[in-house]
Amino acid sequence: MAAADAGPDADDGRAAHPARAFVDLGAIAHNVQVLRAAAPTAAVMAVVKADGYGHGLLPTARAALAGGATWLGVAQLAEALTLRAGLAAQPGAPRPRILTWLYAPGAPLHLALEADLDLSASAPWAVAEIDRAARATGRTARVHLKVDTGMGRGGARPEALADLLAAAGAAAAAGTVEVVGVWSHLACADEVDNPATAAQVAAFGEALARVEAAGLHPQVRHLAASAGTLFHPGTHFDLVRPGIAVYGLTPAPDVADAAALGLRPAMRLEARLALTKPAPAGTPLSYGHTARTTTDTHLGVVPLGYADGVPRAASGAGPLQVAGRRYHVAGRVCMDQVVVDLGPESAAVRAGDTAVLFGDGAAGEPTAEDWARVCGTISYEIVTRLGARVPREYRGAGPDDGRAEQP
Template structure:
């Protein structure tokens, strides 16, 4: 076989190993946490970097009743992939601008969000063009100040939806919102948002609109706020085994299993004398005669450059850290002065489920001042995703 025909996983020195059994476990955990609600697994951004179709399939296998993605193009890809596999779940998508190809969305049987009358009008026009009724979720801004109609404008959105529904162009199947501070359980903001949401639901009922599902809870809402469960919950990061706030409760405490293990085979291992400058700018120097190892992952792969001289790495069972600046394609780790027994081809673990003391995505988030959501979802496309199923292993 020629090199050009080899699979990326066969030639690339790094890989992200995704355990589909962990995805299924997490979906079941979330379903138990919100037993009266349908679970909509959010698989946006290529399933937070884990791989859209494999994760979506695993989530459905575990009992997720529906799927959510932000972007219309990704929703169309997801529908095509699932249809090819003989599966046709509810898919909600919520980000599109005026002039989007909504006809394609309706022909693909997608459900779409509307935050303003213009969106309802364009969906109704697409319905008339295709002969397909648009299935719509009306969004109320309860305090996130992002998508959704402000409470004082929600009546106008309801009026537009009621007219389109009366004309047979639109079916309002959902009313929804998003929580801003649900990962801070002691914040009063969540209660305030739930009050606004409840008022919006009453307003919709008075306007003659009775949706099939009401939903406001993302991962943090699902895990920390039972009052936010309503008819459907939309967990995202928790599907991947990561806590929405590890300071409040860790993945272990929430019975979640991190699904991704990022690892790379060392490409260079060499001795270096004391005082050797390491990587660009020589922001690090060896303090003694030592051994340096090169890990073939860099900021083009999603490694945050701000983690230079800080990012945790596990090599040969030892917890180490990035030495010097992270480069576009690689970074260096100082293995120490002693004989390490480490060689080219040995595996460095960037993050995993934390067993055996290996770093977590949470640890990378901590040293970068970010969140675990960003650490996993920013992983570059050139890093192969390799899928395993620990439930099938002997």
């Protein structure tokens, strides 16, 4: 909800919160332009699932569309319905195609058809449920058949594809379904020399031939996510589905960092110090006393913790910047706060001063990739786990420019 619509109580709550995630919508639009240039023969589906990878569903979707995306993708049906309704509420906004793909039997697929969404189907039961929803609503469903080309997750395996095609063909003949797409997902595209990608491309080609032989003629074939878009031109086909790269983070840090790819990280996470105080050498810090000060020093309390998405795995390691200097989390990450040992020379640092957990790195601050590295994870997790109680403030191009939003 944007600040202009939130009411005074919500505004007061945001102002009272000592932390904030700043999201650069201009960076998101720029990143989509970079991805379009990387796949010039394909349309771009910006994947905005998981609340826009933690950046905010609607603002990031609008920014991605401003950058030239013509499709949007989300995993969950509820996300897709929220996205369609939110975009429709803006007069004159573009009406992109929206694909949603993750649902279980019994999902209210009639709502998807009424909202003009594209649906994925990996098995005959899914086609049957889409068929029933189409008959109930009187609408023809747009369906993307998903095939498993080697990911071992969603999609029909080769030996099950005949049954999926038979179900889809029957529904298409009945006029309840139009097979508009065929898709799959790459497992190892971030490992640029891994032969699994070539094997998956070959398997995808075989699946496409079987779809055509069954008399189904999809409009779009799509296989590539961020890594495929950036590193494997042979995976582009008609549509690419970048996710993490839309937000300015590299899908393969061992191959190329964001700057080398021309991407601009869109999120900056800051918090105002809630307390500073002197502490003598040997002072134990945080739960379990896993850290102690080694000299007479000053401590700072940063009001962000694992309830806000700061990984507990960052205990003793998570990087921060205060007053232009790099520090790290001292001791264990707590639910609502972390401690930082500011050193003996930092007596001038005061409560209310800013601690930067991550940003784009241009001013020497840590990045989401730095946090991922010390936590033994990926940058995707760092940004998507950011908690709902941390307000997002939007800057740059887009209809939410300069306004805060509480997810």
